[in-house]
Amino acid sequence: MKFIIYPYSPVLGWSSSRYQLFSSCKRKYYYHYYNKYDQDFSPQRIQKLKNLTSIPLETGKIVHEIIETLLMRFGKINSAIDLNRFNKYVNKSILQSCKRQYFIELHKSFCSNIEIENFSPKVQTATNNFLNSSRFEELKEKAFQNDNFIVEPAGYGESRLGNLKIYAKMDCLYRDQDKLTIIDWKTGKERTEEHQNQLLAYCAAAQNCLKNPPARIEAVAAYTFPSYKEKVLAPSSDLIEDFAHKIRQQTEEMFAYCKDIPNNIPLPKQNFPKLNHGAFCKHCNFEELCI
Numbered sequence: 001m002k003f004i005i006y007p008y009s010p011v012l013g014w015s016s017s018r019y020q021l022f023s024s025c026k027r028k029y030y031y032h033y034y035n036k037y038d039q040d041f042s043p044q045r046i047q048k049l050k051n052l053t054s055i056p057l058e059t060g061k062i063v064h065e066i067i068e069t070l071l072m073r074f075g076k077i078n079s080a081i082d083l084n085r086f087n088k089y090v091n092k093s094i095l096q097s098c099k100r101q102y103f104i105e106l107h108k109s110f111c112s113n114i115e116i117e118n119f120s121p122k123v124q125t126a127t128n129n130f131l132n133s134s135r136f137e138e139l140k141e142k143a144f145q146n147d148n149f150i151v152e153p154a155g156y157g158e159s160r161l162g163n164l165k166i167y168a169k170m171d172c173l174y175r176d177q178d179k180l181t182i183i184d185w186k187t188g189k190e191r192t193e194e195h196q197n198q199l200l201a202y203c204a205a206a207q208n209c210l211k212n213p214p215a216r217i218e219a220v221a222a223y224t225f226p227s228y229k230e231k232v233l234a235p236s237s238d239l240i241e242d243f244a245h246k247i248r249q250q251t252e253e254m255f256a257y258c259k260d261i262p263n264n265i266p267l268p269k270q271n272f273p274k275l276n277h278g279a280f281c282k283h284c285n286f287e288e289l290c291i
Contacts, residue, residue: 001150001175003209006158006165012264013158013165014251016198022254025275029257031286034266041289049285052104055118058097060187062119063126063224064171066093067185070130071151071172074143081131090127094119104285126187126224133228135183135220139172148175159205161244164251168201180212182219190231195221199233200243207240214240 012018012033022029031038035046053061066089070081094116105111130136142149150173157169172183182202186195199219206212214235221231259267266272274290281287 010264015167019250026272027274030272052285054104063187074140129228142174159208161204168205186223203235
């Protein structure tokens with residue numbers, strides 16, 4: 001399978017995470033996407049805060065990386081998994097993340113240190129739930145079909161929906177006869193509307209970049225914790241069309257905060273209001289810049 005590769009253009013592109021951040025707090029959105037234009041704080045300071053991760057975010061990232069490694073392995077060798085070695089590998093992955101990342105929990109003194117115990121129970125449960133799922137058995141077989149199986153496609157997931165730029169980075173996809181299946185791994189709680197928008201974006205990207213009609217696409221949100229379950233979306237052309245209308249509206253909302261849309265240059269920072277909500281701000285990477 002070969003994806004269409006689009007040349008760079010500066011105009012902003014819609015993504016589920018971008019619009020979610022835009023909707024949550026305009027000032028946080030500004031610091032995250034437009035920090036080089038800020039006149040009050042150095043880009044280096046803002047970037048350092050932007051790079052802060054959290055225990056829940058890093059937990060999800062670790063699970064994604066472990067599943068990716070497993071599937072890449074089965075693309076080369078189909079031997080049985082040694083569970084003792086696998087569990088050691090999981091703990092090694094957690095330990096490496098603890099060392100290389102800087103956590104908001106430490107930055108804001110929510111805790112005094114980050115240890116493997118902060119991650120291990122959930123990561124172990126999520127990865128073992130995946131190993132025991134029927135989906136894993138299916139993926140092991142598909143992994144050998146290298147031309148029809150992709151884990152983490154290269155690039156940023158740029159695509160088009162009508163004449164709009166969108167980003168939809170898929171975790172895993174494979175073709176079986178004339179059907180394309182897209183899988184997105186989840187470790188957090190089910191968020192119906194947000195996750196359906198993500199799946200619809202993957203379907204739209206597959207339609208655009210792989211020329212698959214909606215009737216031959218299946219998108220799956222695979223929840224790995226606390227137990228394994230899936231939500232399957234089989235899109236119709238009408239559903240994709242309604243989604244495109246929604247994305248156009250949301251993109252226009254974000255365009256309204258640009259003084260130069262083609263070059264994605266924002267309005268001055270004062271046009272991006274602070275949320276000023278105690279619980280939200282307490283866990284925001286950029287809280288100290290708003291005080």
